[in-house]
Amino acid sequence: MPEKMVAIMKTKPAYGAELVEVDIPKPGAGEVLIKVLATSICGTDLHIYEWNEWAQTRIKPPQIMGHEVAGEVVEVGPGVEGIEVGDYVSVETHIVCGKCYACRHNRYHVCQNTKIFGVDTNGVFAEYAVVPAQNVWKNPKSIPPEYATLQEPLGNAVDTVLAGPIAGKSVLITGAGPLGLLGIAVAKASGAYPVIVSEPSEFRRELAKKVGADYVLNPFEEDVVREVMNITDGNGVDVFLEFSGAPKALEQGLQAVTPGGRVSLLGLFPGNVSIDFNNLIIFKALTVYGITGRHLWETWYTVSKLLQSGRLNIDPIITHKYKGFDKYEEAFELMRAGKTGKIVFMLK
Numbered sequence: 546m547p548e549k550m551v552a553i554m555k556t557k558p559a560y561g562a563e564l565v566e567v568d569i570p571k572p573g574a575g576e577v578l579i580k581v582l583a584t585s586i587c588g589t590d591l592h593i594y595e596w597n598e599w600a601q602t603r604i605k606p607p608q609i610m611g612h613e614v615a616g617e618v619v620e621v622g623p624g625v626e627g628i629e630v631g632d633y634v635s636v637e638t639h640i641v642c643g644k645c646y647a648c649r650h651n652r653y654h655v656c657q658n659t660k661i662f663g664v665d666t667n668g669v670f671a672e673y674a675v676v677p678a679q680n681v682w683k684n685p686k687s688i689p690p691e692y693a694t695l696q697e698p699l700g701n702a703v704d705t706v707l708a709g710p711i712a713g714k715s716v717l718i719t720g721a722g723p724l725g726l727l728g729i730a731v732a733k734a735s736g737a738y739p740v741i742v743s744e745p746s747e748f749r750r751e752l753a754k755k756v757g758a759d760y761v762l763n764p765f766e767e768d769v770v771r772e773v774m775n776i777t778d779g780n781g782v783d784v785f786l787e788f789s790g791a792p793k794a795l796e797q798g799l800q801a802v803t804p805g806g807r808v809s810l811l812g813l814f815p816g817n818v819s820i821d822f823n824n825l826i827i828f829k830a831l832t833v834y835g836i837t838g839r840h841l842w843e844t845w846y847t848v849s850k851l852l853q854s855g856r857l858n859i860d861p862i863i864t865h866k867y868k869g870f871d872k873y874e875e876a877f878e879l880m881r882a883g884k885t886g887k888i889v890f891m892l893k
């Protein structure tokens with residue numbers, strides 16, 4: 546076992562990050578040490594890299610970045626039960642208290658004391674990482690590390706898409722960023738038809754098609770609501786899934802969903818949003834779900850089985866695979882430019 550490792554670290558309260566050599570950490574009580582096999586970049590990592598307003602209030606450098614991972618357990622700390630050296634694992638990022646009102650109602654995804662692994666703690670953009678044992682998820686060997694690392698964001702997509710019936714339903718997805726793309730894969734694997742995607746970026750519309758979108762629309766050049774009505778014989782879609790965080794997309798989706806339809810909102814808006822509640826939600830009798838995190842642990846079972854089924858069309862979504870962390874700056878800049886789906890660092 547080596548003593549040192551490389552890691553992408555937010556060293557300073559400023560734009561960027563550094564590749565550093567640091568000691569391999571030791572797992573304490575209730576923790577395990579994993580050897581990272583694959584780790585992927587989340588939009589939150591980009592916010593930390595860019596040092597946006599949210600990051601400035603939340604992140605305390607120096608800190609190792611990253612939270613999406615597949616790895617192998619190489620050391621188990623005192624008091625850990627049910628996890629052994631050699632286990633092939635991923636990590637739920639929400640560290641929940643288990644004691645608050647929400648947790649005691651089994652609503653761990655809205656724990657009032659949630660800490661986020663890799664945001665409030667050191668993370669997994671490193672050769673090794675210490676992980677709280679309570680957050681470890683065991684993977685079957687049949688899921689390759691480049692897919693297993695995507696389970697955490699896939700969980701967001703699964704909770705968004707599967708918050709209500711989806712098989713045989715017409716669907717509008719707004720936003721084909723990494724999460725919207727995963728949402729398309731889940732919707733298609735679950736039998737939705739047609740899946741209509743609204744996304745301004747041509748690069749991402751092409752990705753959406755590769756993942757299986759039946760129709761793609763450019764909301765900056767086409768009338769999304771009219772196109773959806775044309776495709777659905779004037780009825781509107783059964784399900785509207787918001788993955789963009791764009792207020793305009795929210796309004797279009799609420800107009801395009803059929804009366805009595807279902808809406809799942811995952812995208813985070815830049816601030817308060819003004820919508821016509823009376824006409825767009827109440828008189829349409831919509832069912833609207835706010836989506837956050839993942840249900841523990843139901844969502845992970847669903848994600849794992851979807852991956853094992855082989856029905857998720859993930860390959861087109863992984864647009865960039867890097868061996869090691871050497872080109873991390875290129876990776877972050879590509880992501881900033883919106884020229885990516887998911888980026889995975891392979892350490893195997």
Ligand SMILES: NC(=O)C1=CN([C@@H]2O[C@H](COP(=O)(O)OP(=O)(O)OC[C@H]3O[C@@H](n4cnc5c(N)ncnc54)[C@H](O)[C@@H]3O)[C@@H](O)[C@H]2O)C=CC1
Pocket residue numbers: 587588701719720721722723724725743744745746749764788789790791793794810811812813814836837838883
């Ligand atoms: N609720 C939750 O638990 C979580 C929410 N999020 C949020 O989910 C959203 C999606 O995440 P990512 O895919 O990583 O973000 P992203 O920013 O990469 O993707 C958003 C996509 O929406 C597109 N878009 C912009 N304006 C649009 C419009 N008017 N109509 C349709 N599409 C439009 C953009 O071109 C982009 O491709 C973000 O808002 C993120 O903050 C992310 C993680 C967890």
Ligand SMILES: CC(=O)[C@H](N)C(=O)O
Pocket residue numbers: 587588589590638661664697698701838839
């Ligand atoms: C904060 C994050 O980026 C995380 N993926 C989450 O689901 O909360």
Ligand SMILES: [Zn+2]
Pocket residue numbers: 587588589590612
């Ligand atoms: Zn994330």
Ligand SMILES: [Zn+2]
Pocket residue numbers: 641642643644645646647648655656657658659
């Ligand atoms: Zn709690």
